[in-house]
Amino acid sequence: MQPPEPLPARRTALRLLVRNHPGVMSHVCGLFARRAFNVEGILSVPIGDGARSAILLDVDEDARLPQVIAQLRKLEDVLDVRPAPTGREAFAATARFLE
């Protein structure tokens, strides 16, 4: 008998507003790596005068999501974290440039 297929993870997107400086990306990516949070995609663009950036993260939508958000909010250079479910469209649109 085959083991049951794992259910495909439900996914969502988070939008971060961060201070734009060298190193902020390593803070965000390092957090996901060391806390074993899954992140499938990352998009980042400077906004306004370039002092800040917006980062879109493609993440699992599961019971750990509130913990992911709480940990992100503790990073000093992360100014705002909010769920952005429609942000997933951006990953789909970007994919064709990368394939």
Added chain:
Amino acid sequence: MKANGAELIMRLLERQGIEVVAGIPGGANLPTYDALRASRLRHVLARHEQGAGFIAQGIARATGRPAVCFGTSGPGATNLLTALADAKLDSIPLVVITGQVPRAMIGTDAFQEIDTYGLTVPIAKHNWLVRSAAELLDVVPDAFRIAASGRPGPVVIDVPKDVQLETIEVERLPEPGRPDAPPAARPDDVARAAELLASARRPVFLVGAGLIASGASDRMRRIAERGAIPVAATLLGLGAMPDGHPLFVGMVGMHAARYTNLLLEDCDLLVGLGVRFDDRAVGRAAAFCPQARIVHVDIDASELGKVKQPTLGIEADVGDFLRALEPLLGPCERPEWAARLAALRATHPLATPGRDDPCTPYGSIRHAAQLIGDAAVVTSDVGQHQMWVAQAFPFRRPRQWLTSGGLGTMGFGLPAAIGAALALPDRPVVCFTGDGSLLMNLQELATAAEERVDVKVILLDNGHLGLVRQQQELFYGRRFHASRFHAAPDFVAIARGFGLAAHDLEGCSDPLELLGRGLATRGPCLIRVPIAPEANVYPMVPPGAANRDMIGGETHATT
């Protein structure tokens, strides 16, 4: 005024009220040391940067205020990492300032170049690579603000050598960095907590480092007394409730007294005050306090629900929460719960074999405690001796007990004791250590001798990595390997060689008299206590088991 980056750092540290800096100079931070020489700061020259980091931790843990250490680039920075990670896990405010190679050489694999920023991202609360002297005017006050705000923690400022030397014109220095106001508990959450407490028949407070950091230990005790609420502590919460208080039930978890873990099995409401439900404290999380609703108060929102989903999670400074809670609670006697506690305490007390013999673990701790009194600050290293001290030393005030909890760093005790003695020169400081731990930062005996700090090192020498030996005995079929030291250093001769007084309780005619004499002499001193390698710390909850599943420590009291 004109100043270079290094001089600015000194002015800004002075304005923060920093008096002592521990560190070691090297090529990339020599400009900082040149400015340090001309400053009002007192420098303590450690013998290894990890020692400098733990000396700063000792200052910070003893006072509750941020402390500072210096290291150079490359190995100076990597040697600091363990002390930094230790501070992160135990929420200790440190400001670590490292030298870096000049800006133009960054990225070239220059001599003693290492990516300090990258290395410290996961183990610092925040970090900076400073790119100009002018940036220091923002970064240094911000570093102190962040280190002390909310849940405290260590921060790292990496300063390239040419930034230390860059001279700028400064109109006026910035204000010192101060902690941000903590998040306020919502009044309806406080009211709900009061309702849960009022309706609980078997409540327990579990108090941790967050309560001590909030400075609210006395208020917690008053509330516990008014509501007849037993108080258990985590390893880092010891001292918040005075030992010997009828409501104090000791440390919870892997090496708790049996009655303590059994009481928590029965509680119907657990109020966690500045705790993080660490696995050594709660055992298997799903089986912890199985009958209880949980109220969890912590200043760090990410701790609420991280390990244990609370009935009510409150993001607040524990002290602010207790201040709001106190007027909402009426007196309550809970005689049945008090009787249950009394019965458990009588039938399952902490067993302390050898408590009258100063050449045993419990005996040395008990006698030392009587001899040094409540004024002393106590540090420990990590291992069996740490757990024996946590179980048996009568801690009676917050910040009396400094130990490495989360990271569990062997080598912590001696330099932390030096730091505590520097910060509190009027208090005696005692470091309980083991032979394995002491060897991990032995070189700091030279620092202790040089500074003439009033530190007494009580070395429980069993010639083993005792807690490793114990786990091999209990969980690895007695297959002992790499836990025994076959070469036995002469620690008394070594301590004397470093310039300390030293005494050996082994083979002396009156060990208690010698222990007393060693503790009474002012200045650094090592006292070696030979203990049996077979002595284990009991009870013990096997790693991964529920706290109710304790091995050993039965007292065979009448049941």
